[in-house]
Amino acid sequence: MPKTILITGASSGIGRATARLFAEKGWNVAATMRSPEEETELKELKNLKLYRLDVTKKEHLQNIISQVEDDFTSIEVLFNNAGYGAVGAFEKSSEEDVLNQFRVNLFGIMDLTREFIPYFRKKGEGVIINTSSVVGRFTIPLYSLYCSSKWALEGFTEALQYELRQFNIKVKMIEPAAIKTEFHGRSLKVFEDDSVKGYEKMEKNILSGMKKRNEKAPGPEVVAETVLKAATDSNQKLRYPTGKGAGAVLLARKILPTSWFNKMVFKQQNR
Template identity: 35%
Template sequence: MKQKVWLITGVSKGLGREIAKQAAETGDIVIGTVRREKDKTEFENSINAKAFVIDLTDTKQIPSLVNSIAKQYGTIDVLVNNAGFGLFGMIEEFKEDEIIDQFNVNFISVWKLCKSVLPYMREKRQGTIVQLSSRVGIAAGIGNGIYAASKFAIEGMSEALKLEVEPFGIKVLLVEPGALRTDFFGASVKYAENELAVYTERLNNVRENTKSINGRQPGDPMKAAEAIISAVNTGNPVFRLPLTSGTIETLKTKITEFQSCIEVSEAIAKSIDY
């Protein structure tokens, strides 16, 4: 199998780190991104791979990063848009700058990375873009509306991107993990600064609930990384890659909800047409 060049964002820990580790172990060339110099040193000392320090919210840096990698290695075969974080709280609790920060990291930087990598993939008429969505990119719930919105945006962009790049031999893999046992609900999680007591009095406390999940998530990040790498290496047999039983249950619930909507509303929907 031809040696691939991987660019993986957010490799200091969690799923991104595991994908990088396993891809490097197969003999592929792995380049990761981290936010701090000490994370770069630790990553490069423990994995046969290279890391760049970059703040992905500063999207002006992204094209030069991609250009330097492509120039050094000749191409980028696989882009894994893994970097991101979860921001939780009730919709009413958020300030505008908190939402902008969530979308800058989880969506705008992903778009800019895709935009920067595509010319190189198109020139080679091959490549794979792996988009990390989430179970909540399928269905949102109480307290995760803003995070879910950023992942809904990834889903919409990825659906269109798949159709746009297929004629050039480029594939898109949309990964939808459930709760993996990573640091997502530990040091990585963020909450709305403002907390309205009226919600905690009526609904479950999203802050306490998410903290209680940390370290008890049912999903194995090692197995998730294996599944992603296998999908890439076998040519993406599916566009969507749901990971964990929780994601499958969410898909089933969503399908049932859509089917009920069709049954109730089909006649009136069709009556609107000329």
């Protein structure tokens, strides 16, 4: 009997590549997205079905398990992938920018996870995989909202794995480095407040530098392979760094004194 994975944000990038890979490997795939009516390619895959799910809409989250069960009988893996970057100088951001960033990158994950815990407990097993980032463990300038949402997600995920271990529910985290997706394209929300001055040089260097780095980065297929590993690992491993340089930068973060590491980030970001 094939297992089923539910993926959020399957319309593009990492979510989409993961949906394809799992379908190729014979899994049932519940590919959820905000606008399934616009999807044409994925729905051609035989063991994949599309569902409408905006992670900020409670009414979508509350009905999703029963909808997927009607089609695939059960769900074994939840992949919380949907997310976006709200970036720019914090001084330019609004309260709404902050709330939206946390609604999608953290609260949506918490709300969907809360739906899944009793479901997995009843089944006696389950895997929850959350999408963090390498910047869930260090920070970069102009990414204060994004980094803080991923740091919060790291804290949430790490604490949750202790709670759910006793119920045979594995909790895991993917930590991608730069990956070529829509993240730095249509998904990026840059704060626009021209009345705030003084950040022009930093914005020019960092935002264009990140965009260029992302264009040269590996594609989302690399992360999809990591998700497959996390979904099928029998151990309790929590963190899965993935993408070019992810392991190295996180090792540097771990072994270097914080002041050295921060100096290195500042220098690299302001080249």
